[in-house]
Amino acid sequence: MRVDPSGKIYVSAGSCPQGQGMETIFSQITADLWKVNPEDVILSLADTAAIPMGFGTIASRSTVNLSGAIHVASERLRGKTFNIAANMLECAAADLELRDGRVGVVGVPDMSVTLADVARASRPGWDHQRPEGVDAGLEETYYWEPATVTWAYAAHAVIVDVDVRTGHVKLEKYVIAHDCGVVVNPMLAEGQIIGGAVQGIGGALFEGFNYDSEGQLLTGSFMDYLLPTASDVPEITVLHHESPSPLNPLGVKGLGEGGAIAPPVAIANAVCDALSEFRAEFNSTPITPEDVIRAARKAA
Numbered sequence: 001m002r003v004d005p006s007g008k009i010y011v012s013a014g015s016c017p018q019g020q021g022m023e024t025i026f027s028q029i030t031a032d033l034w035k036v037n038p039e040d041v042i043l044s045l046a047d048t049a050a051i052p053m054g055f056g057t058i059a060s061r062s063t064v065n066l067s068g069a070i071h072v073a074s075e076r077l078r079g080k081t082f083n084i085a086a087n088m089l090e091c092a093a094a095d096l097e098l099r100d101g102r103v104g105v106v107g108v109p110d111m112s113v114t115l116a117d118v119a120r121a122s123r124p125g126w127d128h129q130r131p132e133g134v135d136a137g138l139e140e141t142y143y144w145e146p147a148t149v150t151w152a153y154a155a156h157a158v159i160v161d162v163d164v165r166t167g168h169v170k171l172e173k174y175v176i177a178h179d180c181g182v183v184v185n186p187m188l189a190e191g192q193i194i195g196g197a198v199q200g201i202g203g204a205l206f207e208g209f210n211y212d213s214e215g216q217l218l219t220g221s222f223m224d225y226l227l228p229t230a231s232d233v234p235e236i237t238v239l240h241h242e243s244p245s246p247l248n249p250l251g252v253k254g255l256g257e258g259g260a261i262a263p264p265v266a267i268a269n270a271v272c273d274a275l276s277e278f279r280a281e282f283n284s285t286p287i288t289p290e291d292v293i294r295a296a297r298k299a300a
Helices: 020-034 062-089 115-121 186-205 256-260 263-274 289-299
Strands: 009-013 041-045 096-099 102-105 112-114 153-162 169-179 236-240
Touching (some): 009 020, 020 062, 020 186, 062 115, 153 263, 169 186, 169 256, 186 256
Parallel strands (some): 169 236
Antiparallel strands (some): 096 102, 102 112
């Protein structure tokens, strides 16, 4: 992390790929910590020229790990920033606060300097404005090393309508209660949860690898390998339950698994309940129309 003489805050991260959602989340976190606009944060993700070590976004850990690194790096760099600003304003560092891209004295609106001013004052050279004992530059590197994973939670409930004549399963209503700790961006969180749920619906009702007796794959293209479309997905209601994680500074948890894992179980149980008079039981997915018809005919 670096505060530039232009006033921009540059953040380099080694464990996350480029993506608009990633950039939005981490710009938002950094901007909130530094009291600047998200547009003033410049992100460089997965650039080995800046951070040579990274392990990818596996295990729903991107926001957990990188937010922790951003938080600690910001705390350390903010301390140095305040020391230099205090020297410039001739006050104590403890009397300072961040506000609107500036460092100012608490309770004195007109007594402040911009982050750009502080960055320029930190430069090496005879005319710097650093206090004694503070080295040049406004830059900090920190590797967040979590002690263990953060456990997210979710509960899915679904109402289905099953046509035993055609075997068609229609999802009438779908509700998800999800706990990903502190929600950084509700819109992106809901998008990821709903996207995961749609993937789970595919696994529950459509997606499957089928082979013939010779081991030849029969679902080798999208002509045979089915995916859910918009007409197959009901309106999904998401209820956020925020219980902050004690394992990182911002209290966030992962988002990747809570949407995708539960749908096959919830849907399979709902279909079994709808076909209870036929004593139908499904212990594997996808549940295809052929499976529904076969279960109804077997009972008859």
